[in-house]
Amino acid sequence: MMEPGLYHLLFISAALFFIGVFGFFTRRNLVTMLMSVELVLNSVNLNFIAFNKYLWPNKLDGLFFSIFVIAIAAAEAAVAIAIIINLYRSHHSIDVENTEELKF
Amino acid sequence: MNLTLLILLPLLTAVLILLMRNAQQVKWTALIGSTLQFALAFVLLFAFRNERAGGNEAQMLFELQYNWFPALHISFHLGVDGISVAMILLTAFVVVAGVLVSWNVTKMTKEFYFLLILLSLGAYGFFMSLDLFILFFFLEIAVIPKYLLIGIWGSGNKEKAANKLALMLMGGSSLVLVGLLGVYFGSPEKTFDLMTLSQLNIPVEVQKICFPLLFVGFGVFTALFPFHTWVPDGHSSAPTAGSMFLAGISMKLGGYGCLRVATYIMPDGAKEYADIIIVLSTIAILYGAFATMMQKDLKYINAYSSVSHCGFVLLGIGMLTKTAITGAVMQMVSHGLMTALFFAVIGMIYERTHTRQVNEMGGLLKVMPFITTVLFIVGLCSLGLPGLSGFVAEMTILMGSWQHPDWFHRIATIAACMSIVVTAVYILRAIGQTAMGPIKAEYANLADAKWNEKLAAVILIAGIIAIGVAPFWLNDLVSPAAEIIMNKVAGK
């Protein structure tokens, strides 16, 4: 059994990132889109941690960054869900197709 | 005399107007304010003459300077020479007449007069500024109210006209701004001060780039061909006082800027591009005149003839001789008075006949002797009748132009002379169709001018005749200042 190395982690992170992006582009449900964003953020987290471990094992910068990202992601999720709830109240829908009024 | 008075007085008037309760109070406040401006302009004239007679040979008189934005070398620097005094006098004449003819404005009177007075503030500031940044600041003050004047109180296709005018003038002032910044960064010493800049030698490469920017930018204001198309539309849609201010003052801002800013601080650029200026202005003179022949709306007639007359201003500047430049300034004053009067008369006629089409009128001399007499006078002034101001100004420009012995300048001068004949054709056509001939039945009971209209006309006519009969005072005022500019161009 092979020890998982940096490339494996980067591969997973990239996969996670593109899954997230793909989800963000294709899903119509705002909550699902939010979840996709979380995937993207977590792929970044994974990157930070992986680089921290393999490139600068005796430093903690990457860990701190990922903690920041998690905090921001939480805040972002809170704000986003609040927006979604309000949207639902006014539009009775959380489909992204129905949120096109902010244009031109 | 303290020049800030000329800025504070309109400012105070404008503020007072905003505080007034009803239209009557607003009108009288505006009238008193503009009369005080008028008086102040004369005080300035006499103070200026006294100083000069007392042997004060400084280029600029009554200078004052406050630091405004030291980091960018901007200072609040005012001062006047003969040219500025002439232009300030012109502004004062037009403002007081403009206030008088707008006596019947009922829609949003307070705002209307506020904007008029604000415009005069911008014009005075512009003509006194010796700092390019301040100059630009006042230029913008003088532009923006016009958009509102036309857009709110205009007639016809007013929104479109207001847009066109504002966009073209803004385009012009953006060119000016770019040019000013170019001068600022291109000059050996980073400064906006006009007097300092005029002492420096701005590198020729900078002049070659910045001169056309500034000249075209200011040229848009003074109907430089082919940037003149805001003139007909803007004038025809503007309210009477708006047209008077537009043609009488705003178009002169451009001429003054071309002379004082572009030509004075960048003489090499002026020499470089003089031929192009002459070609364009000659085209404007002749082409404006010919285009006028085909117009049927009185306001269009005067607008196109303004293009032609302002062509003379630019021609005088482009000729770069002392006489021609003196003539250009005289033409600015003369045309300002004349065209303001012309628009005032058109407004008076329109208020009565409710049409501006010349072929729908006729025989108005019978019912409105005063108004038609004014129309005759202004028409005759436009076609250069001796004894009125147009003759003096145009002849001075032509005499100045003729001092160049080469064929290029000769042909341009002769072409400009020809416009005098064309002017006679369209003016007589317009007068003949409106004032003379048999009168139509529906116009048989119209009333002649009221006191305010008579007063406005008399004030402007007094100015026109004062220049036409005794041009030497204006010449004495302007030509020393023109000589300084010319000396700079000649590299002395």
Next chain:
Amino acid sequence: MNDFLHIPILQVLPPGWDLGWSLMLIPLLPLAGFLLLGLFGRKYVKNSSGIIGTTLLLVSTALSLYTAYGYFFEFGKVDGVYQKIIPVQFTWLQFSPGVSIDMGIILDPISVMMLVVVSFISLMVHIYSLGYMKGEERFPTYYAFLGLFTFSMLGLVMSSNIFQLYFFWELVGVSSFLLIGYYYDRPSAVAACKKAFIVTRFADLGFLIGILILSFYAGTLDFNTLIERLTSASAPEFQSAITSSFLGVSALTWALVLVFIGGAGKSAMFPLHIWLPDAMEGPTPVSALIHAATMVVAGVFLVARLFPVFSMSPPALDIVAYTGIISALFAAVIACTQTDIKRVLAYSTMSQIGFMMFALGVSGQGGENGLGFTASMFHLFTHAMFKALLFLGAGAVIHFIHSNEMKEMGGLRKYLPVTHISFLIACLAISGVPPFAGFFSKEEILLAAYHHNAGIYWMALVTSGLTAFYMFRLYFRIFWNRSAIVHGEHHGEGGFAMMVPLVLLAVGAAAAGFIPFGNFVSSDGKRPESVFHLEFSIAPVAIGLVGIFAAMWLYKKQNDRAAAIAKSLNGFYKAAYHKFYVDELYLFITKKILFNLIGRPAAWFDKNVVDGLVIGTGNTTQVISEKIKGFQSGKVQQYAIYFLAGVIGLAVLFIYVWK
């Protein structure tokens, strides 16, 4: 700094002749009349405005006569030569060092002579109008305009500076415009006044450019200095004006020809004459004053004023001579066919001015050669008398019959005895019958032409025959021909006010020829030797008499002879009747070419091309923004795709392009 009230008296005059202010009053009094009546006439002095205007002019005339007496007999002559005196002059507008418009008064023989002519004829017309224009609604305005005209004309003749002359030149043009358009509600009058103004304005373009050229080479606008510099062959100014040339013609000739174009326009010389017949739309006294006696001779005066310079350029003088003689003959032919009595007189004026013009053209400078100059001025003087008389007489006839057409007239000698006699005197004078005024002056002109150029002499002889013919045609058609038909009440000859000028002018027309004119006016100010030859005058008098008898044979009694002759000359008669279609040619040029080929395209170009560009810029901006605003769709996922594409694009740029 200029001080307006301090006016320098330049030349010291003998004691008792301190003429500064009294000279200035001569033109200023009519100006005061203009201002007074123009501003207050309508309201305050409506009925007495005629008296006011006339009184002011009376004073001015008296001052003119006083000045003339003083100049010709007291102080004008120094060592046998009449001097050019400039008693008053001040700088009006300084262009550049040496070049300025000065307002001044020059006294020399021709200006003093013109001063007398203008003020005297104007006074006659003022008096005459008291009767003729009585009861007109715009009576004060009429007198105001007359005052303006008299002011400008007096200013013109006294000008000491060529630009000052141009100044007044334009002012007489505009007063003529105002007076022709006096009956402003008649479309024909409106058209006529516009035409008069525009045609003369067009000619003035030449004058203006001529002034510019002269001022450039002479470096001055002052007449005396200008003439001095451009007539002495050694002066550098003259050399440069002669040597620089354009199209093979020297600058001097160009300048003079251009100035002459201005003069030709004002004096209605062919082909710029078309405004004069139409100008007869004005009130008849105005035609007498402006379009017969004074303003139209301004062109002759201009050439005379610059005559020393003209004499330095033979080609320019030739042009003056040929234009003069062609106009004289051309107008005389047309005059024979017109039926409107004022138009006949208008063409006759044109023809007589042609005489004055070619007399100048055949003249030389100084001594015996200067005969043409003296003759021209003499003819100007006598012509002013008899032509004003003819017009005022015609005015009396029109006043009586209320029509300008010959066919309405005939047999009026019984109703208008004074008019009849004075008209006859004027006709004899213009036909050159001795001893009336025209005989002497025309004689001199023909003599001058005979010495100079035989072709011009013979054409002039024919013209003077034609002159006698058409004048007597007019005379017989008005006063004889058939018995008068008078409708209802008539008001006789229009009272005292109208008769006095007729009588005074008739005396002038009869006796003015006996003035020894050559003693006073000559090209160099010296008194020429007498050159009158009795045997020379046989031919002109004979041909004049032939013309008179021919007119008598055709028109004294009603008969068909005239119609038969007209028929036999069918094509030519028709062409002459239609004034040789010059008007139509002008109409074609202005309407078709100026308006349709220049004005309309210019207006179209402005509206569609120049303004089109501006609007096009606006529209293009709008179209583009319309196109690109689709990107701002409001669809979150679309934004995200652009975002991603942007990131990828930048990544590619950073990695592969900018490394």
